[in-house]
Amino acid sequence: MSELFKIQQSLKVPKGQQNTFGKYKYRSCEDILEALKVPLGENSCYVVLSDSIEMIGDRFYIKATASLKKDGTVIEVATAYARESLTKKGMDDSQVTGTASSYARKYALNGLFAIDDTKDADTNEHTQQVSKPEPVISKPVPVISSHQYNQLVPLCMTDSEINLTGQAMLSYYKIQAITKLPASLFSEAMDKAARHSMGINGATDNAK
Numbered sequence: 001m002s003e004l005f006k007i008q009q010s011l012k013v014p015k016g017q018q019n020t021f022g023k024y025k026y027r028s029c030e031d032i033l034e035a036l037k038v039p040l041g042e043n044s045c046y047v048v049l050s051d052s053i054e055m056i057g058d059r060f061y062i063k064a065t066a067s068l069k070k071d072g073t074v075i076e077v078a079t080a081y082a083r084e085s086l087t088k089k090g091m092d093d094s095q096v097t098g099t100a101s102s103y104a105r106k107y108a109l110n111g112l113f114a115i116d117d118t119k120d121a122d123t124n125e126h127t128q129q130v131s132k133p134e135p136v137i138s139k140p141v142p143v144i145s146s147h148q149y150n151q152l153v154p155l156c157m158t159d160s161e162i163n164l165t166g167q168a169m170l171s172y173y174k175i176q177a178i179t180k181l182p183a184s185l186f187s188e189a190m191d192k193a194a195r196h197s198m199g200i201n202g203a204t205d206n207a208k
Helices: 002-010 029-042 093-113 124-129 146-156 165-173 183-207
Strands: 017-019 024-026 046-056 059-070 073-083
Touching: 002 029, 002 059, 002 073, 002 093, 029 046, 029 093, 046 093, 059 093, 073 093, 146 183, 165 183
Parallel strands: none
Antiparallel strands: 017 024, 046 059, 059 073
């Protein structure tokens, strides 16, 4: 276990990714693996990542396992789960699975190497990193209709793993729920969410 302690103490993983919509930085699974190369080499260890699919209730989850090994012996193991989205605009099934896998692997690595993501992009506290001003609107303000809500939510995917558009949108517009979005901002929100979704597709392909 001394190798794990040394790696945890020396590992530094800067947030090398920039979310242009939410205006925050975050670290990816790829960033963590890149930062691990030196401390792993110094301790003659290596990491093995694997995925499996489990059904919990009526939904499929990706279970990622991160194992720290040395000379073929397992030193420590950590696991994390990520739920596949029911729909993801612009993605085929393999891309949706890949997105969930990347998310689960990231958090398995976080748990294994004690990486603190308390204020990272995909947690509830990431809003502290966003400094967008609140839109100046008069009150009372008409909010989006149920039809508009059903159009916007598939792009937001607030319960999705890697695609954080929904959470970023709440922070950007200073609202508590998508249903509170002012109707006057619907077209703008749709455009931002769609462009962000296309960006996530590219990032997912590069991570494979």
